[in-house]
Amino acid sequence: MFCFQCEQTAGCTACTGAAGVCGKTADVARLQDELTGALVALARSENGGKGDSESDGLMLEGMFACVSNVSFDPEAIAALERRVRAKAVALGEFDLYDMGLLWGAQEDIRSLKSLLLFGMRGVAAYAYHAQMLGKSDPAVTAFLYEGMRAVGSDLGMDELLPLVLKCGEVNLAAMAALEDANISAYGKPEPATVELKVEAGPFIVVTGHDLHDLKQLLEQTEGRGVNVYTHGEMLPANAYPALRKYPHLKGNYGTAWHNQRKEFKDLPAPILWTTNCLLKPDESYADRVFTTGPVSFPGAHVVEAGEDGAKDFSALIDKALELGGWAADRAFAGINGGTSVTTGFGYDTVMSVASAVIDAVKSGDIKRFILLAGCDGMRKERSYYTDFAKLAPSDSVILTLACGKYRFNDLDLGSIAGIPRLLDVGQCNDAYGAIKIALALADAFGCGVNDLPLSMVLSWYEQKAVCILLTLLHLGIKGIYLGPTLPAFVSPGVLQVLVDNYGIRPISTPEADLAQIMG
Ligand code: FSO
Ligand code: SF4
Structure with a gap:
């Protein structure tokens, strides 16, 4: 098997044995490659991406089923592959793409195509959830076809790089559709x-x-x-x-x-x-x-x-x-011993106290906002994020989202001018809300997002984090700290492009990174 799509990949290189670190068997990895090859064929087919709802549904489900830790079931993946293949054949495309061509490609090409493919898997997951609530954006689905055709084509770095950034742009639309779907169905989140x-x-x-x-x-x-x-x-x-x-x-x-x-x-x-x-x-x-x-x-x-x-x-x-559950109530605690956590500080909640936030920045009470966000995972180095939250100075406000917050969301970090110092914006897809908050602050201060007193310290694990990172790059956000390790699928050549153009950097120690951020 060959799989290197997540942060816990074997030896920070690739899972290649009989099973991956996550427990995915070589059989499932092979079937997921065949499913992905069939999706490339579907994208190449005559009507691919032209408003065929069955085809669109298969594209979303097929991509989502290949996200890390979603499906470990060979029969389910094989059945899905058969449905995708039958649809591609019905639409006139008989040749499935061989994913071995991708995994064996020149390393920078493999890296960019992997960024595109894994990013699209994350996008598809968000689009799938929105679709369950009756919301979809045709531009998002259309891009999945375009991107899958690119994965199966002989393209160079100059052609692939814009597509990788377009994946970030499309993900913004996918997250917007999901936010719209969630708020339309369940109302605006409240603290x-x-x-x-x-x-x-x-x-x-x-x-x-x-x-x-x-x-x-x-x-x-x-x-x-x-x-x-x-x-x-x-x-x-x-x-x-x-x-x-x-x-x-x-x-x-x-x-x-x-x-x-x-x-x-x-x-x-x-x-x-x-x-x-x-x-x-x-x-x-x-x-x-x-x-x-x-x-x-x-x-x-x-x-x-x-x-x-x-x-x-x-x-x-x-x-x-x-x-039957337990016979009596049971009390539990977070990893730092806290007995409750807070959530519900999405865009609308934060904007409802926008004037207090702006005043606190102007008076110097708030010196910096830090987006400390992303996935959690097994690696022990992820204690960085707990230590970072504990060490962040009392004039900083931490915005968080996704499951990495469990490293610190039970800490009582107090408040500044009535504004809690720890604001949970929501799920990983609510990165959309965090982006809207950043854009609104930039607007209020008459500056660009990169000129705000805002730093982003991200933790990644799987492919939704990849598409969110691509969205931030698409928005031109610079100086992102990324950890706990850098993706194995980012080649040295592609990393250099990310460093040169976006100043992306690996996390080091909480002390050193905080000194740089607050300095
Ligand atoms: Fe966590 Fe898993 Fe939301 Fe990811 S549950 S790691 S970014 O899937 O999707 O944050
Ligand atoms: Fe390895 Fe991650 Fe792929 Fe699982 S999803 S096989 S852990 S790289």
Whole structure:
């Protein structure tokens, strides 16, 4: 197998053995390559990208199913590949692209095509979630076809670099569509303090990013005596009015995705995965794993959508009732010992106190904003982000989003002029909100984003982080700190381009980076 798409790739180089670090088998890796080759064929087909909704749906689902920690199921991937291939053939394209050509290409070409392909996988995941709520942007889908044709074509660096940046531009539109979908369906997020305790009695833990799945589950558990807790990237759901109105949405259990084996092992409750990041469950809880959408693991209970898109969660609810939960309330804590966390500081919330923020900057009470955001992961070097938050001076405000926040979101960092020093903007796709905040601040101060007292210190793990990074580059944002390691698929030649044009730099130590940022 060959896979180097995520941050935990073997030896910071590539997973090449019988299985990847994530547990993906060589068989699944091969099938995902075949699926991707079929998607290139679909993109090349006569009507590719010209408003065929079945083809568009396959493009999104096929790309999403190849994101890290989404599908470990060879049968599910093979079935999807057959559907994509049949569609490509029906549209007149018979030749599947051989992904070996990509993995064996000259290293800078391989690097740029990988940036494009992995970025598009992230874009597809966001577009998929928006589509579940009836929102889509035809320009986003059209680009996936254009980009996949480029992956399968003989192009040079000069042709690929603009496409990589266009992927960032398109991702901005995909995140905008998803924000629109979420706010239209559930209202504008409001600040929320979320308890980390679990009440006695039956409950279900929901993880992943799909708010539509959570909403359907909340409707179906109403009056059933089953509480619902968010986990990982589902935490910001607690901030949406149309979700928090359910009294049985009780709070959040656990932390980020990579702790799931420890956190789910002795849980007297089932868990629902709505997206990445799924880890191979150990025997102790394998029978409590329910997946939906493109998420799949052999042997897991699968909740399929009906013809009308509705999902029947009765088996999951029955499992929760059968397991019964704990006999008494249990208190939990975040990784720093905090017993609650906050969320819901999206664009609208921050803008509602814009004048206070601007005054605090002008008076010097706020010296710097730091976007400390991105994915969490297993690498021990990720303690950098905890230390960074602890060491950030008291005149700095930290904006965060995605699951990396669990490294520090239970810390009490206090406030400045009534503004909390730690503002959780939401899920990784809410990077769109953080960008809007930055643009609004730049507008208020009459300067460019790069001239704001704003630094970005990002942590990446998988392909959604790749497309968000490309969006920031598309916006011309310079001086981003990236960690905990640099992507294996960024070749020295491409890295030099990123350093020369964007001043991108690897994280070093919290002390040194903070000295540079605050200085
Ligand atoms: Fe985390 Fe996983 Fe949201 Fe990623 S749950 S690592 S950036 O999938 O998507 O933040
Ligand atoms: Fe390795 Fe990451 Fe690919 Fe899994 S997704 S096989 S860990 S590079």
